[in-house]
Amino acid sequence: MKTIKLLSLSMLVLFIASCSSDDDGGPQIVNEEEVITTLTLTLSPQAGGADIVFTSRDLDADGPNPPTVTVADLAPNTTYTGVVQVLNETENPAEDITEEVEEEDDEHQFFYQVIGNAAVTTAYTDQDGDGNPVGIQITLTTGDASTGNLVVTLRHQLDKNAAGVSDGDITNAGGDTDVEVTFPVTIQ
């Protein structure tokens, strides 16, 4: 009986002791490390002239606000050198995630899909270690005045050897989508 009494008492003490938790001054804030908030496509006319910048920015990332898209008109029958950059702007200073994509370039690829009547063609100008395109650097060529959309997609862990993928056809690429933004395109 005595031992049981002691046992139960000591358990009670243990219980109460464990309940009085240590206050550590609140939890630490987490800024999403991996999220891509911003995609910027900078297009420089090969013949010279001012850069044209397309930006999709979603500062609340997975929050309720949709991305804000800013674009500028493209000139007809012009070839642009394009460079894409992806950023995490929830961190301060913003983290350039393009660098991580470059480090794992065999696992990543950007795709550029032209939707509707926009007279736009794109071509990859960079390669990963296996000779497959990555799509950070491209050329973008316009035709006559027209409008449409350009969908820029970044896929992770895709199959770069599937049919058409190295030519920029996303159909058989598989993998997970890391970025998918739509830019309205006006050529005039």
Next chain:
Amino acid sequence: MIILLLFGISETFSQQCEANLKGEIIDFHDGTPLVGATVILLKDGTPSKSVITDLEGKFSIKNICIGTYEIEVSHPECKSKIVPVEIEGNTFKKVRLEHHLEKLGEVVVTGDNGRQVAETVNSQSLKAAELVQFSDATLGDALREISGVSSLNTGSTIVKPIIQGLNSSRILIITNNVRLQDQEWGIEHAPNVDLNTADRLTVVKGSGALQYGGDAIGGIVLAKPRRLANHDTIFGKTILSASSNGRGGSITSSLDKGFDNGLGVRVQGTYKKFGDFRAPDYFLTNTGTEQKSFSVNLGINKFQYGAELFYSYFDTAIGILRAADFGNITDLVRAINSPVPAFTDDFSYTINPPRQEVSHHLLKASAFVRLERFGKISLQYAFQFNDRQEFDNRRGEDDGIPIVDLELTTHNLDLVVETHPTKDLEVTAGVSAIYQENFADPLTGVRRVIPDYEKYGIGVFGGLAFNFNESLLLDLGARVDYTNIDAEKFYRTSFFESRGYDVDFADIVVQDFGTQLLTNPQFDYTNLSATVGLNYKIKEDLELLFNYGLASRPPNPSELFSEGLNQSSAAFELGDLRIDTEISNKLSFSFQGRALDKRLNFNLTPYANFISDFIVLEPTGVLATSRGTFQVFEYLQNDATLYGVDVDATYDLNEQFSFKTSFSYLRGQDTERDQPIINIPQTNWFNTLSYKNEKWKNLQLSLKSEAFFRQNRFPDNNFIAQVVENNEFVDVLVDVSTPPPGYHLLHFDSSVQFKFGGTDMELGFSVENIFNTNYRQYLNRFRLFADDLGRNFTLRLKFNY
């Protein structure tokens, strides 16, 4: 049902220590003698003599001194019972033991821990012999054997039990008398229990175990280990199992040692390993699992007192189907439309991301005393630590860092008093306290899905069972719970505002970090639960159980706070601070009995569950991000009604052949919006033909047919998504609602028992899905992406030593 009546006839006899106690132990149901029952004569709680009943159920104990004694009567198929006996001379005692309806597995749990479950609620058990064939499977797989129990799967390895249509936080899982606290709120969080620690698994289809909590809206699963040895003995058991599908197996062993002073020790361990499972036509890449578990149990069991120390460790790594891991809705559409999963590779044992790694520690210390002319007082302390890590394919160096890392620590303290004021009245009362703390590790670099929180709770309960007469028992119980949740959560400012929390919950904001707000939500809940039931023996072979249960469940942390991307569904899961307690009123009946010369055993259980403010997770729209669009699921509350019926029957065709059938039907309706509830198990009908021959090494053969009908009642949550096809945006209907067609599976199982060098052995062989049928199960979240498991051969060997 602990009705136990004694017809004591005593003759006067003058000698001091020469009295004889004779008696008869009979089955309460049909009066047949119970052969092989153990009768122990106790003097002041200490065993003095022990005998076993003969072929006529009779026993005789000689040379007893005059005095007051107790006899403890036990039988493998019955509840043990202690009966007082006054020896004034030669005495005869007839004891009726409650003999279970064996064939149905219809068992009410009581045993050494007293009345834990209202005896008017339908409950069914799986015993050690039946559990053997699940030694390499999960708790959820085994429980599906019980009618009215189905499972909610995430692939084939994450299996959550569903009792009469309800799952997760609505089901209490009790292992070794401790309520499991293992983050059970998530759909893809399977119970962290090694099935092999249980000697008996019982499903209570209702809330009638108020001792464990008042929130069992769905029901209760009790996993009960075997009693520790309390006399000098040593024995052990090993089960080896090897399966073709998954190319793996398991080994589980336990060793018991007992001492004459009442001390008993058990050590038990299990190791399980599987590689990728296979659907009939392809491998389910990255579905391997590994499980390690270990437990030690030390206890002393005397009649007047006892104490137990128990520790168990459970650790598992589970691969998530690679084809179900994707990004946005574009990827979801691709995965759904792909007839063969996009990622199918050759067989591998490697468990790559996405995967879960979960470990669970449980430590329990308990003690009881039995006080003369009062009853039993038990005290129990339990500590649990659950660490859940989820890994995903991440960029760069983050690959080895989990995206979710939650550490849940729980302390429980329970005091239970059981007393018998009169021989027909049994009263149970108690207090239980809980303190729980969740820590979400910020090192993941991903915003917390579940925030840090502390939870305190205290519950007070009381219940009584009264035997009006031999055939009528009344059961009453009530419980009040007070719960407090104190969380520290970061909200995205935009989310906080879009929800209107800046208006309704402005006072919870602690600090403004610009794009995020630190808040301190605190909630109190006071909940009432109750049970009323009757157990009426209409006639010798027919019994009626009626139970009304009121259960109240405060929202869990996921329902309140969840905010994040759910792996493998391209969906955000959002909790709501405005969610309140859900309350269930459940009526259930159970007719059980025997007919046709006792060859037919049946059990018919209709029920209706009226739930107000039923919490469901439902799609409410889509969300645009830089990663594309995602579906948004939110927790909503609406009134709901679930009603259904479970039917079980067995028929002994002759000595060798028997036939078993079980059928479950359930209908769930959201009565506020007048539409079906999502994820209600489809109607199923199981039939088993068994053959057994005790003369041929106890040969058992069985063929089981499982028919799953299509679920025709489901809410339409399909939505339109914009995808690119042939350089145009097109709107496609994403069908995430339509259930797959019905299907039929056939399974075979066999076993023989023999002795090998003095060891009892059992060799078993089984085939699941004999015809390698392609099927998809409505309640498998991966049904949209891949077929379910193909044929599997299993060989198992059990040794008792």
